Amino acid sequence: MAAKTALITGGTSGIGKATAELLHSRGYRVMVTGLGDIDDAGLPGDVIAVEADATSLTDIDQAVDQAREHLGSLDLLYLNAGISRPGPIESTDEAAFDALFNINVKGNFFTLQKALPLLNEGASVVFTVGAGEGLGAAMTASKGALLPLVRSLALELAPRRIRVNAVSPGLVNTPAYSKMGISPDTIASWGEGVPLGRVGAPADIAEAVAFLASDGASYITGDNLIVSGGIGVHTRPV
Amino acid sequence: MDSVDLTGRVALVTGATSGIGAATAALLAERGAHVLVAGRDAARGRAVVTAIRERGGKADFVAADLRASDAVRRLAREASELGGGRVDILVNNAGVYPAGPTEEATPIEVDAVYDLNVKAPFYLVGALAPAMAERGGGAIVNVSTMAADYGISGLALYGSSKAALNQLTRAWAAEYGPRGVRVNTVAPGPTRTEGMEGMNEAMDAAAAQAPAGRAAEPEEIAEAIAYLAGDAAGFVQGAHLAVDGGRTAV
Numbered sequence: 001m002a003a004k005t006a007l008i009t010g011g012t013s014g015i016g017k018a019t020a021e022l023l024h025s026r027g028y029r030v031m032v033t034g035l036g037d038i039d040d041a042g043l044p045g046d047v048i049a050v051e052a053d054a055t056s057l058t059d060i061d062q063a064v065d066q067a068r069e070h071l072g073s074l075d076l077l078y079l080n081a082g083i084s085r086p087g088p089i090e091s092t093d094e095a096a097f098d099a100l101f102n103i104n105v106k107g108n109f110f111t112l113q114k115a116l117p118l119l120n121e122g123a124s125v126v127f128t129v130g131a132g133e134g135l136g137a138a139m140t141a142s143k144g145a146l147l148p149l150v151r152s153l154a155l156e157l158a159p160r161r162i163r164v165n166a167v168s169p170g171l172v173n174t175p176a177y178s179k180m181g182i183s184p185d186t187i188a189s190w191g192e193g194v195p196l197g198r199v200g201a202p203a204d205i206a207e208a209v210a211f212l213a214s215d216g217a218s219y220i221t222g223d224n225l226i227v228s229g230g231i232g233v234h235t236r237p238v
Numbered sequence: 239m240d241s242v243d244l245t246g247r248v249a250l251v252t253g254a255t256s257g258i259g260a261a262t263a264a265l266l267a268e269r270g271a272h273v274l275v276a277g278r279d280a281a282r283g284r285a286v287v288t289a290i291r292e293r294g295g296k297a298d299f300v301a302a303d304l305r306a307s308d309a310v311r312r313l314a315r316e317a318s319e320l321g322g323g324r325v326d327i328l329v330n331n332a333g334v335y336p337a338g339p340t341e342e343a344t345p346i347e348v349d350a351v352y353d354l355n356v357k358a359p360f361y362l363v364g365a366l367a368p369a370m371a372e373r374g375g376g377a378i379v380n381v382s383t384m385a386a387d388y389g390i391s392g393l394a395l396y397g398s399s400k401a402a403l404n405q406l407t408r409a410w411a412a413e414y415g416p417r418g419v420r421v422n423t424v425a426p427g428p429t430r431t432e433g434m435e436g437m438n439e440a441m442d443a444a445a446a447q448a449p450a451g452r453a454a455e456p457e458e459i460a461e462a463i464a465y466l467a468g469d470a471a472g473f474v475q476g477a478h479l480a481v482d483g484g485r486t487a488v
Contacts, residue, residue: 151487158449158484170473195415196475204473207241211470216461219427219454222487223480230415230475 005071006213007118008032009063009111010081012041012049014174015128018202019078019209020047026210029071033063033081054081054107055099064114074118076213079108080128082143084176086135100142109149122161124213125153128205129224130169147224154222163221167208170228172200195230241470245270248321249467250366252304252313252358253332255282257431258381258463261456262329265464267295271327274317276302304332304358305350314365324373325366327467330359330403331381335433337392348395355399356406363410363421371417377467378414378421380407381459384482387425404478411476420475422466427482428453450483 006023010016011032020030024044033052034041041049048070052063067074082104085096108127119125127150131143146166153164171190178184191198208227211217226232249266253259255277267273267290275290275297277283283299290297298320302313317325333355336347359380370376385393386400403423410421428434428444430453445453462481465471480486 151484154484155449155488158451161450163484195412196418196420196473197416198473200473207470207472208474211465214461216458216465218461219450219458219481219483220462220479221449222484225474225479226477227471227474228476229473230411232476 003027003029004075005029005073006031006076006078007067007071007074007115008078008080009052009054009108010034010128011078012038012043014176015169015172015202015205016078016080017041017043019080019206022203022206022210023076023213028076031067031070054111055102057110060107060111060114064111064118067115068118071118073120074115075120075123077112077115077119077123077125078128078209078213079111079126081107081111082128084135084139086139089137092136092138097138100138101145104142105145105149108146112153119160119162122218123163124217125157125162125164126209126212127164127166128169129166150224151222158221163212163217165212165217165220165222166224167205167212168224168226168228169205170194170200170226170231172202172205174202193231194228198229200227200229242464242468243270244327244468247271247326248274248317248324249327249329250274250276250300250313250317250321250325251329251331252276252302252362255279255286257433258426258429258456258459259329259331260286261460262331262463263297264290264295265457265460266327266467267297268293269464269468272296272298272321274298274300274320274325276300276304276313276317276332278303304362305353307357307361310358310361311365314362318366318369324369326370326373326376328362328366328376328378329381329463329467330362330378332358333381333400335383335396337396339392340394343395351395351399352402355396356402359403359406363406367410367414367419370419371414375418376420377471378410378419379463379466380404380421380423381463382423382425382478384425384427384480384486387480387486407478408476415475420466420471422471422474422476423478424459424462424466425478425480425482425486426454426459427480427485429456429459430454431456444485445483448483448485449488452483454481454483
């Protein structure tokens with residue numbers, strides 16, 4: 001059987017990188033997109049990394065062309081690229097609002113549109129959502145907008161047996177927090193509020209993506225798999 | 239694939255003599271777990287155990303009719319003994335799924351549904367989760383239904399009993415999570431099991447409403463249960479995983 005293929009956006013650090021490493025270890029041929037230091041990402045040598053800005057439709061086009069060239073077709077498209085602009089409504093300016101929706105919604109939407117011809121029958125599309133309230137209304141809305149998008153696309157792509165799902169991480173220890181200047185001790189202390197008593201690791205989310213990409217998830221579509229250690233069980237609606 | 243390996247774990251699967259339960263028992267055993275196959279029908283239960291053993295797996299049958307609370311406690315005790323003093327994974331799969339007009343359900347039928355679909359998991363978790371917590375961890379998977387997530391005419395009794403089970407998942411996730419026990423729900427859509435024989439038309443009609451346009455095989459539900467039972471789902475807690483071909487999404 002030919003090796004499965006995966007394109008992971010935002011795959012040079014954190015959750016995307018952990019997913020690239022896990023799938024690579026399971027025999028996938030993997031390509032990731034990222035910004036900036038993509039050659040220093042520390043990914044396995046045969047994982048292809050290409051630079052792509054998720055706000056640029058030209059970059060997206062070029063990344064998908066590279067995927068066609070290197071991978072041929074796709075068994076998994078993991079739309080993980082996204083940005084955080086946390087903050088209360090008073091301090092969310094138009095530039096922050098536009099950046100959130102340009103990357104989290106528009107960028108992911110058009111990446112999928114461009115990649116559609118590459119998706120194999122029975123392929124899996126996964127979005128990273130995880131729209132925790134408390135991070136800021138615009139940020140939560142830009143991620144939350146993906147859920148109806150996932151459900152609509154599950155219906156729209158079902159005739160090709162393409163499954164479309166979301167993974168919603170809770171608090172996960174990624175480099176994004178250290179970039180914001182948050183100390184490791186502070187991050188670890190957040191675990192006290194999590195029913196399982198710890199913050200998540202990027203590998204925890206990678207495993208969920210790998211499951212949704214696998215044949216074992218062949219009847220799962222339109223779903224949002226929450227990987228939060230139990231955050232939200234107190235309040236989450238059914 | 240270390241994260242899916244269940245070698246050394248003891249898994250108790252209720253209602254495991256057929257359908258989703260039997261498929262789950264087979265898959266957990268294939269991944270290395272010692273599976274305790276619980277059910278009422280000894281002949282079918284032994285057939286499930288024999289099939290697992292013939293493929294090199296480890297399994298034992300435990301006779302149990304979970305409609306009585308003393309039987310639930312007995313099952314917990316016998317399962318722990320057979321498991322060498324432990325049960326690491328509990329799959330609450332046993333259930334009944336009657337359909338019919340609300341006004342025609344008798345008090346005996348209503349009690350029977352709630353006894354098996356709600357009270358049996360409740361007492362079983364009460365009997366097994368504290369010991370899981372003492373050992374530092376465990377995994378519980380409750381098998382529910384999409385019929386608990388939206389209104390279906392004729393499924394008031396069944397759907398409401400499974401909605402209660404969904405709430406037990408969330409409550410137990412909060413209650414036992416801090417002591418290392420993970421509790422999650424799998425909510426299947428229409429699934430081709432022995433128990434659905436003779437209801438193929440209704441099942442196909444239900445399946446046609448989902449984006450996938452077909453019913454599930456029991457093995458597809460078992461895969462989701464096995465994922466939630468294993469270390470790959472180590473940070474998944476209180477989740478509701480719909481395995482319904484997209485039905486509840488649209």
